[in-house]
Amino acid sequence: MSASFSPPPAALPSEHELVLKVIPMPGDCNANGDIFGGWVMAQVDLAGSVLPARYVQGRMATVAVNEFIFKQPVRVGDILSFFSHITRVGNTSVTVQVEVYAERFSDQGRYVKVTEATLTYVAIDANGRPRPLPKPQAPAQG
């Protein structure tokens, strides 16, 4: 008899911002019946771009996936929550950490960390070359 491994529920990262929620469908599966890693990577790339977009204010490109860890499989019907926070703001680039948590299809409200990644995005000009990040705007006086 085999028992499937069930990791303990995880606490959500309170210092991160929720930037994306999505539910994978059967068409996103690999040959094992789990969700294809490339699909997860695409979602993480989209989610990771949300916070850098506030700094970049225009075109940007992903220059590096500095780290990507698939900690647990993702399954059809999981509700995936993507949390992100900024780890570095450079001259032309912004680096973020993204953590992905799954609520299993039949176990809502309990979160399992399935993926964590670090990605870097670069502000680019009309020729696709790096450009300096715009200076942050001062808050409006009221």
Ligand SMILES: CC(C)(COP(=O)(O)OP(=O)(O)OC[C@H]1O[C@@H](n2cnc3c(N)ncnc32)[C@H](O)[C@@H]1OP(=O)(O)O)[C@@H](O)C(=O)NCCC(=O)NCCS
């Ligand atoms: C993104 C791109 C314009 C950067 O050009 P580049 O000449 O390699 O850039 P630079 O060496 O001047 O580095 C630009 C910034 O990226 C950062 N960077 C470059 N390589 C990096 C890496 N491996 N990890 C982390 N940061 C990196 C640099 O530190 C620099 O940041 P800073 O100015 O904030 O310090 C170019 O590499 C490119 O077009 N790549 C293809 C992008 C792409 O197709 N992405 C997938 C689809 S969006």
